[in-house]
Amino acid sequence: MSQFALCVGINRFENMPMASWLNGCVNDAADVSALLGMAFGFADSSITVLTDQAATKDAVLGAMTEALDRANTPGEHLDHIVFTMSSHGTQMPDTSGDEADQVDEAFATYDLRQIGPAWDAGSLILDDELHDLFTRLPKGVLLDVILDTCHSGSGLRAMDLVPTVDDRRPRFVPPPTPLGRNGAEAEGADTRTLRDLVRSSRAAAKPVLFAACRADQTAADANFDGRYNGAFTYYLLDALGSGSASTRGEVIKQVNAKLRARKFAQRAQLEASAPGKSTAWGTAF
Template sequence: MARRALCVGINEFASLPHTSWLAGCVNDANDIAKALRPLGFTARSTTVLTDADATKKNVMAALTQLVTTAKAGDHLVFTLSSHGTQVPNEPGGDVEPDDLDEAFACHDIRQKGDQWDRDTVIVDDELRDLFARVPSGVLLEVLLDTCHSGTGLKDIEEILQAQLLGRRPRFLPAPTRRGLEQTRALRAVAPVRTVDRKALVELTRSRGTASKPVLFAACKPDQTASDATFGGRSNGAFTYLFLKAVKDAPAATRTELLRTVTAGLKAGEFSQRSTLEGPARSKKVAFGQLW
């Protein structure tokens, strides 16, 4: 039984102004890698990609290797701390109610026309297709400390409020005003749609896949995940509280960890609420355990 992990954290984005950079994502990746050590994930079996190393090509190559070399009984962990965004669905792609795909910004994210270049972001459908190849009997644990906007420009008020508290939402809107208007128009087609890391959540609930991932997400669909400061050090609010919960109660089940994180977010006056998806049996055992 092998335990292998890929931890990705991106603060700096080559083509974005410094005002769009983050502060806690690299710490997230390094902190998670360190926290996995006592659970049997060695330095040799854990890959950490940060900033300039975390291009789309590098992340997808490392993730593909993680998944395709897995065998029954293995425990895999994939964590990603970065900006979330949305891009228009490609012609001929999966039919989406609002014609938008969720995506995660890589270090080399760049603009293409009025939207983000799909070759520089990781689209949730790409993750779903890759994770569907995980062999039966393998546990894949996914932690996403990032966010998407399911409600359009009303999030601007929340973003401004968070910035007043010294927090920065991990979300990138479309790069131009025209792009924002296009995105808003697409959302208006299906305003009640749940933007919930849809492809990955569908995978955790589907019946036909060989192995279903366990998905921890930093926030609900219509919320923003915060880049915050704890004791003078930057982290994602979810990652910091999650790792603290694991350290304080190593035997806690995944469901119990989620409750603890939720309580911590409320106590810290964070507006986000984390979520947990996956097979019922995986929620009843401790983080780091297969079943």
């Protein structure tokens, strides 16, 4: 089996103050990479880890584009792609007219920067951009995606940046000004997330998506015995590494049980077909 993994973790951001930096994202990327090698047979040469200043938008999308180019090249025999990203999530004004609440969900890269009242679209990854990449997935190639960010929905406010329990920090950074949300404050806004894009995709094959939280929640960056991780990634890797969950569906149940037990408000999400949910993580269906 030919495999490729891209593990992205960003604690520090070029144009953001230290107060908005994170602590556990680089550890997330390193820990996922280690588990792929130990438990799932990934060779070191098949894993690319991009952290902090190496994790620019161009670098992240470039690496994923190359992987999907390989997957679509006859004779390459790329069977399994893994993409993981731990960072801040945020929102951008929707320019394509496909969002009911007029905002796109977005994932912050190292070079995140501001233009006027909104983030610069050239410095973060939009949900639409990931979706467009995923639609290139050919039949017969498995794509496992793990996102430990706040790919947020309605109801998030700037106050969410303030840690409220111990030293936990939400992985959400608000748009620079209310204008940057361009309507996201509307009550009852029906925000579409990357999960919805994956679900509605007409691609030949669909990725399996593990997401850290619901659209209306924040994902926590937290201290576990003196070392930081994303709460979702920490419990996900525990479930995958222990081998106690036989299916992806069982994995998500175990993760959410541990999140509840530790009083984390977020609830991890799984987007996959019925066969995908009933087979083990990392296996085709």
